[in-house]
Amino acid sequence: MPDNDSLKKIFLAELNIAASVAELQQLRVKYLGKKGALTAQLKSLSTLPAEERRSFGKTVNDLKEFIETEISARASVLGNADLRKRLASEAIDVTLPGKYTPCGSEHPINKVLKEITDVFITMGFGVEEGPQVELDYYNFEALNMPKNHPARDMQDTFYITDDVMLRTHTSPVQIRVMEQKKPPLRFIAPGKVYRCDADVSHTPMFHQVEGLMVDTDISFSDLKGVLETFIHRIFGPDTPVRFRPSFFPFTEPSAEVDIGCVFCKRRGCPVCKSTGWLEILGAGMVNPHVFEMVGYDPEAYTGFAFGMGVERITMLKYSIDDIRLFYENDIRFLRQF
Numbered sequence: 001m002p003d004n005d006s007l008k009k010i011f012l013a014e015l016n017i018a019a020s021v022a023e024l025q026q027l028r029v030k031y032l033g034k035k036g037a038l039t040a041q042l043k044s045l046s047t048l049p050a051e052e053r054r055s056f057g058k059t060v061n062d063l064k065e066f067i068e069t070e071i072s073a074r075a076s077v078l079g080n081a082d083l084r085k086r087l088a089s090e091a092i093d094v095t096l097p098g099k100y101t102p103c104g105s106e107h108p109i110n111k112v113l114k115e116i117t118d119v120f121i122t123m124g125f126g127v128e129e130g131p132q133v134e135l136d137y138y139n140f141e142a143l144n145m146p147k148n149h150p151a152r153d154m155q156d157t158f159y160i161t162d163d164v165m166l167r168t169h170t171s172p173v174q175i176r177v178m179e180q181k182k183p184p185l186r187f188i189a190p191g192k193v194y195r196c197d198a199d200v201s202h203t204p205m206f207h208q209v210e211g212l213m214v215d216t217d218i219s220f221s222d223l224k225g226v227l228e229t230f231i232h233r234i235f236g237p238d239t240p241v242r243f244r245p246s247f248f249p250f251t252e253p254s255a256e257v258d259i260g261c262v263f264c265k266r267r268g269c270p271v272c273k274s275t276g277w278l279e280i281l282g283a284g285m286v287n288p289h290v291f292e293m294v295g296y297d298p299e300a301y302t303g304f305a306f307g308m309g310v311e312r313i314t315m316l317k318y319s320i321d322d323i324r325l326f327y328e329n330d331i332r333f334l335r336q337f
């Protein structure tokens with residue numbers, strides 16, 4: 001068995017080369033563990049003559065204490081070094097510039113559609129939807145446009161079969177809702193519509209907002225009040241509004257509604273063709289024949305309807321002169337809204 005002095009020397013040599021906290025732990029077990037070198041020394045105590053035991057025991061205990069202190073001191077040094085190494089390797093440079101994630105914005109058509117919808121919601125209108133692939137019956141027939149009616153030619157229809165088409169307007173939603181619900185009714189129906197047409201003011205797909213109000217005593221002045229309120233909210237309270245007689249098969253009487261030209265303030269310009277007025281929507285009192293088609297008694301009920309193009313309103317609101325800009329997805333255009 002090595003004596004205490006050599007044990008101490010060997011220990012110090014081993015301590016010197018221990019390179020990690022884990023290796024120190026192994027050293028501790030080797031010297032101080034149950035089967036460790038010092039434990040063996042202590043056990044040998046009983047084999048010594050009684051007069052030597054005391055001093056031998058003290059030497060072993062001193063050595064034990066020495067080893068413990070040395071290992072702890074070394075452990076804290078190596079522990080700090082380990083920590084510094086980890087911190088260095090896992091360091092994050094919070095001053096580096098971040099990765100640029102481009103952020104989208106709302107499409108101008110959706111933005112204006114939302115504004116229009118909000119205005120009508122504040123006037124107590126609900127919001128209804130209908131299918132974009134529509135039956136002839138709802139798109140034309142029930143709106144008082146029977147087969148071969150000349151008014152059908154006003155809209156260049158994308159047919160799927162003789163009887164099925166992409167809806168050319170949102171007016172069919174009027175019929176679908178009236179078939180399902182009894183008056184009083186007050187709703188708008190926003191959505192996509194399709195016509196085979198393309199130039200600076202037409203795209204094959206565009207958006208409309210239909211409106212319908214039906215009750216026992218709805219009059220033309222209700223229509224005027226609602227539409228004037230709407231126009232003043234969207235274009236500003238000083239915008240002049242004009243109702244001009246017109247024709248739609250599903251309303252009688254019918255009107256087209258104009259606003260004072262937003263470009264020249266009614267002085268006359270190329271956009272308003274020197275008239276000072278711009279047409280923004282169609283409207284009228286629901287044709288009694290339409291009520292008959294949905295099973296409403298035309299003697300009991302009256303109502304008004306209107307329909308507007310969202311692209312057109314957006315173009316006037318933001319002075320955009322080409323409708324195709326909305327669908328070319330040019331980021332520089334879209335960013336402006």
Ligand code: DAH
Nearest residue numbers: 169251282283284305306307
């Ligand atoms: N549906 C018509 C169109 O697309 C717009 C319209 C006009 C709707 C008059 C109406 C209305 O409800 O009363 O041209």
